[in-house]
Amino acid sequence: MNDVDRVLARLAASQRQVFTREQAFAEGLTSAALYRRTRDGLFVAHGPRTLRFAGTVLDWRGRLLAGLLDLGDDALVSGRSAAALHGLDGFAEGPVEFVVPRSLREVSAIGRVSSTSKMGPLDRVALEDLRVTSGTRTILDLAGRVTERELGNAIDSACRLGLTTPDHLRRRLRQLGRPGRAGVAAFDRVMESAGVQSWLERQFLALLAGTVLPTPAVQRTYRKDGHHIARVDFDFDPVPIIAEVGGRRGYMSAADRRRQERRRNQLQLIGRVVYFFTTEDVVESSDYVIATLSEALARAA
Numbered sequence: 449m450n451d452v453d454r455v456l457a458r459l460a461a462s463q464r465q466v467f468t469r470e471q472a473f474a475e476g477l478t479s480a481a482l483y484r485r486t487r488d489g490l491f492v493a494h495g496p497r498t499l500r501f502a503g504t505v506l507d508w509r510g511r512l513l514a515g516l517l518d519l520g521d522d523a524l525v526s527g528r529s530a531a532a533l534h535g536l537d538g539f540a541e542g543p544v545e546f547v548v549p550r551s552l553r554e555v556s557a558i559g560r561v562s563s564t565s566k567m568g569p570l571d572r573v574a575l576e577d578l579r580v581t582s583g584t585r586t587i588l589d590l591a592g593r594v595t596e597r598e599l600g601n602a603i604d605s606a607c608r609l610g611l612t613t614p615d616h617l618r619r620r621l622r623q624l625g626r627p628g629r630a631g632v633a634a635f636d637r638v639m640e641s642a643g644v645q646s647w648l649e650r651q652f653l654a655l656l657a658g659t660v661l662p663t664p665a666v667q668r669t670y671r672k673d674g675h676h677i678a679r680v681d682f683d684f685d686p687v688p689i690i691a692e693v694g695g696r697r698g699y700m701s702a703a704d705r706r707r708q709e710r711r712r713n714q715l716q717l718i719g720r721v722v723y724f725f726t727t728e729d730v731v732e733s734s735d736y737v738i739a740t741l742s743e744a745l746a747r748a749a
Contacts, residue, residue: 452476453490460501464510464577468497468517494518495558508541511558512578515546518557523548524572524579526562527593530586533575537605537647538598547581547589566624583611584620592631599631600638600650614639648693648727649681655734661741664691670715677714680722687748690715690722691741693730721748 452475459475460467472482485491491499495518500506506514512525512533525533527545544559553563571585581589583606590602606612618639626632638650649666656663664682671677682691712722723744725737 453485457501460504463517464513465500465504465506466494466498466510466514466517467500469499470497472499496556508544509576509578511544515544515557515559515561516579519546519548519555519561520552522552522567523555523557523561524567524581526581526586526589527560528590529559530581531590531602533578533580534583534586534606534611535609536586536602538601570620583609584616587612587617588621588624588635590631591635592629596634596638597647599634601647603638604647604650648730652682652691652693652725652730652737655730655737656741659738659742661738661745662687670718670720672714672718677718678711680715680720684745687745688720689741689744689748690720692722692724694724694726 455475456467456472456477459471469482473479477485482491486493486499489502492502493499494506494514497518498514512529516523516525523546524530525545526547528539528543529545531539532541532543546557546559546561547567548555548561548563549567550563550565555561567585571582573580573582580586587599587602587606591599594602603612603614603617607614621629621632621635653663653666662684664684666682667679668683668685669676669679680690681693684690715722721744723740725740729737
C-alpha cells in the first residue's frame with residue numbers, strides 16, 4: 449500500500465469506510481491506477497461513484513452515506529430510513545431510501561431513490577454526517593407508503609420528540625400541495641386523533657368512536673397549587689373520570705410502582721377516579737373496556 453492508498457484509507461475511515469472515485473482522483477490516482485486497484489481487489493465498488501477497501505464492511509449508516517455520495521449534495525436520506533434515524537416509534541434500522549430533486553431523477557444508488565419537485569431548506573436537517581429529511585417532511589413522505597398504524601406511530605413519536613407539531617404538519621402539507629399527493633386521506637384520518645402519544649391510545653379512541661360514550665380530552669395536564677401532578681391519557685371532564693392505557697399489567701420496579709400509585713393518589717385527592725386498561729383489554733376485550741367505562745360514567749354522573 450503506497451502513500452496515496454494510506455491517505456484514502458484514512459479518508460474512508462472518517463467516512464464510514466466509503467470514499468468516492470472523485471476523492472481518489474483528487475489524491476492523485478489516475479483512471480488507470482483506480483482500475484488496477486479495483487481489478488486486483490484492493491478496492492471494491494459499492495455504487496456508481498463509491499468504493500470501499502477490501503476487507504471492510506459498510507454498516508447501515510455507511511450504506512446511507514455511500515448513497516448520499518453517489519447521488520450528490522442535493523440528495524437526502526428519506527422515508528423509512530429517515531424515520532429510523534429520527535428515532536420514530538416502529539421504524540428500525542435497515543431500509544436504505546433517498547430522495548433527490550426531480551432534475552436528478554435519473555441518478556442511481558444502492559437503495560430506493562425517489563424524486564420530488566418541492567424540497568426546501570426547512571425540509572432538510574443534518575444528523576451526524578448524514579443529510580436527512582426533517583421530521584415534518586419525513587412524516588409527509590411516509591403517508592401513502594406505510595400503514596395507518598405506522599403513520600400514527602410516526603406522528604405521535606415525532607410530536608413527542610419535538611420534531612414537529614400537528615399544525616406544522618398540516619401547514620407544510622398545504623404548501624406542498626394536497627391534491628394528488630399520495631396518502632392524504634390516510635393522513636387526515638390519522639390526524640383526527642392527533643395529540644395522543646401512542647398507537648394504543650389511538651386504538652382506544654377508535655374503540656370509543658363506535659359507541660355512545662363521550663369523546664374524552666387527550667393528554668390533559670393537572671396541577672395543584674402551581675405544582676404538576678400528572679398528565680393523563682384521557683379525561684372525561686366534566687365527569688371526574690380518567691382513563692389510562694398501558695402496555696403492561698405490572699411495574700418495572702418498586703420505585704415505578706410507588707411513583708405511579710402516588711400519582712394516582714394525587715389525582716384522587718382532587719376528586720378524579722382513574723381506570724387503567726392494558727393493551728390486551730383494548731385490543732382483545734373491548735366489551736370489557738366499554739362496559740367498565742359506561743358504568744363508571746353513569747355512576748359518576
